[in-house]
Amino acid sequence: xxxxxxxxxxxxxxxxxxxxxxxxxxxxxxxxxxxxxxxxxxxxxxxxxxxxxxxxxxxxxxxxxxxxxxxxxxxxxxxxxxxxxxxxxxxxxx
Amino acid sequence: xxxxxxxxxxxxxxxxxxxxxxxxxxxxxxxxxxxxxxxxxxxxxxxxxxxxxxxxxxxxxxxxxxxxxxxxxxxxxxxxxxxxxxxxxxxxxxxxxxxxxxxxxxxxxxxxxxxxxxxxxxxxxxxxxxxxxxxxxxxxxxxxxxxxxxxxxxxxxxxxxxxxxxxxxxxxxxxxxxxxxxxxxxxxxxxxxxxxxxxxxxxxxxxxxxxxxxxxxxxxxxxxxxxxxxxxxxxxxxxxxxxxxxxxxxxxxxxxxxxxxxxxxxxxxxxxxxxxxxxxxxxxxxxxxxxxxxxxxxxxxxxxxxxxxxxxxxxxxxxxxxxxxxxxxxxxxxxxxxxxxxxxxxxxxxxxxxxxxxxxxxxxxxxxxxxxxxxxxxxxxxxxxxxxxxxxxxxxxxxxxxxxxxxxxxxxxxxxxxxxxxxxxxxxxxxxxxxxxxxxxxxxxxxxxxxxxxxxxxxxxxxxxxxxxxx
Numbered sequence: 001x002x003x004x005x006x007x008x009x010x011x012x013x014x015x016x017x018x019x020x021x022x023x024x025x026x027x028x029x030x031x032x033x034x035x036x037x038x039x040x041x042x043x044x045x046x047x048x049x050x051x052x053x054x055x056x057x058x059x060x061x062x063x064x065x066x067x068x069x070x071x072x073x074x075x076x077x078x079x080x081x082x083x084x085x086x087x088x089x090x091x092x093x094x
Numbered sequence: 095x096x097x098x099x100x101x102x103x104x105x106x107x108x109x110x111x112x113x114x115x116x117x118x119x120x121x122x123x124x125x126x127x128x129x130x131x132x133x134x135x136x137x138x139x140x141x142x143x144x145x146x147x148x149x150x151x152x153x154x155x156x157x158x159x160x161x162x163x164x165x166x167x168x169x170x171x172x173x174x175x176x177x178x179x180x181x182x183x184x185x186x187x188x189x190x191x192x193x194x195x196x197x198x199x200x201x202x203x204x205x206x207x208x209x210x211x212x213x214x215x216x217x218x219x220x221x222x223x224x225x226x227x228x229x230x231x232x233x234x235x236x237x238x239x240x241x242x243x244x245x246x247x248x249x250x251x252x253x254x255x256x257x258x259x260x261x262x263x264x265x266x267x268x269x270x271x272x273x274x275x276x277x278x279x280x281x282x283x284x285x286x287x288x289x290x291x292x293x294x295x296x297x298x299x300x301x302x303x304x305x306x307x308x309x310x311x312x313x314x315x316x317x318x319x320x321x322x323x324x325x326x327x328x329x330x331x332x333x334x335x336x337x338x339x340x341x342x343x344x345x346x347x348x349x350x351x352x353x354x355x356x357x358x359x360x361x362x363x364x365x366x367x368x369x370x371x372x373x374x375x376x377x378x379x380x381x382x383x384x385x386x387x388x389x390x391x392x393x394x395x396x397x398x399x400x401x402x403x404x405x406x407x408x409x410x411x412x413x414x415x416x417x418x419x420x421x422x423x424x425x426x427x428x429x430x431x432x433x434x435x436x437x438x439x440x441x442x443x444x445x446x447x448x449x450x451x452x453x454x455x456x457x458x459x460x461x462x463x464x465x466x467x468x469x470x471x472x473x474x475x476x477x478x479x480x481x482x483x484x485x486x487x488x489x490x491x492x493x494x495x496x497x498x499x500x501x502x503x504x505x506x507x508x509x510x511x512x513x514x515x516x517x518x519x520x521x522x523x524x525x526x527x528x529x530x531x532x533x534x535x536x537x538x539x540x541x542x543x544x545x546x547x548x549x550x551x552x553x554x555x556x557x558x559x560x561x562x563x564x565x
Contacts, residue, residue: 070475080426
């Protein structure tokens with residue numbers, strides 16, 4: 001389970017924030033096991049992996065890791081061959 | 095106890111004292127000056143004990159690799175008889191995949207010695223996984239506080255991977271949206287749990303990096319018969335530079351030049367919700383490198399043990415595109431898939447080596463592990479999704495937050511020097527403004543000179559500009 005809680009509302013935040021950050025709340029997300037059954041969007045308590053209790057709105061059930069290795073980037077794909085060609089050229093020159 | 099932002103920040107000093115078990119007050123000498131070397135010595139951890147503690151958890155003694163193909167390529171681009179031999183310290187071989195294990199090893203050991211039940215670290219970098227890994231080995235609970243998302247809930251891929259790694263080692267990860275109030279959350283957690291503040295910036299954490307500098311000096315001496323001429327260090331918060339330089343000095347490499355390298359992210363505001371996901375590097379960049387050099391005590395401890403201006407002989411920047419290029423170079427010419435952020439120093443080294451005679455030695459002082467999200471393809475895919483232009487071109491034409499230019503040719507990789515005197519002036523200005531003092535004592539001047547490695551003239555000049563009286 002992942003829950004989310006607002007830690008500071010826009011008016012409660014640190015002074016001297018850039019304008020874009022100052023107008024949004026500071027939010028926390030943390031994962032753990034539900035203490036009592038709760039559905040997405042409901043307020044719930046969880047026990048984190050180290051046994052602490054945290055409270056917030058349920059944002060995800062078994063949240064998947066969304067980060068990956070991305071798409072092939074053509075701008076990078078040819079660099080290896082280009083560099084090897086340069087090195088081979090130097091060998092020929094010697 | 096009141097939990098508003100202001101009230102928690104006001105309790106900062108007492109929270110810290112309980113959470114580090116170290117009295118910083120005893121080293122204070124005036125509003126400006128403190129006894130830095132006295133503070134470092136007070137940890138009780140000399141180089142030999144640092145090494146013994148790190149050996150207990152398999153930290154350090156990483157391979158030192160000679161980058162023969164990259165050296166050959168650099169020599170091809172350099173004038174005749176130029177192109178230093180480039181070596182690389184493969185710090186990715188540490189238990190958690192980066193040199194940060196060295197810092198965490200001593201912090202977590204200290205927490206254990208003092209009887210704390212757990213440790214907390216406020217970091218979005220590799221240090222989180224390092225603390226989590228060391229805490230797992232020593233049986234302590236661990237919480238890592240990270241800045242992960244913008245207000246849309248979009249996470250930085252590099253940091254999402256670091257969340258995953260911390261969780262893999264059994265840590266609770268508190269993921270936050272953008273903002274410096276991460277420090278406020280960190281303080282409330284320390285207060286709630288009574289855990290140890292495993293800050294990156296305690297004397298323990300910095301002592302942990304000294305073994306890296308010492309290993310480099312000793313291994314290069316043993317293999318080549320001389321100390322390295324240049325050690326290139328990726329610079330962010332300053333601990334890497336400080337600890338490595340101190341270790342080099344302790345091993346006798348007193349003439350080795352310590353060069354810091356950061357990714358240029360000028361123009362991006364580090365606390366901006368919008369800019370947060372417009373960068374492709376979340377560490378090793380000027381957004382940390384410059385503010386931490388010019389005001390180290392902004393850190394999460396009363397006095398930062400990382401004081402990079404004391405040790406930097408030179409500070410250079412490279413672009414995001416150059417670091418991605420260097421990452422490809424390392425993978426394809428040397429067979430090492432590492433970084434990318436840790437390869438900031440490699441990109442800079444490739445350029446600097448070309449300006450050094452061929453009989454000299456340059457050491458790139460770290461690598462870090464690669465993973466999902468923490469990879470050139472992942473980060474450039476994400477950059478494109480955020481509307482950043484990615485193309486081949488002259489990296490000098492790139493603009494952080496708008497474009498990333500991947501060099502068309504290795505000859506385009508170049509470093510730009512950051513004027514250290516500018517940083518020194520800015521440091522002295524910060525010291526005078528933040529303490530709001532009206533008069534400098536001879537001791538204050540001596541401290542500022544040492545802390546910024548600045549001339550007396552420079553210190554006095556800044557003081558006069560700010561109308562601070564001098565003796």
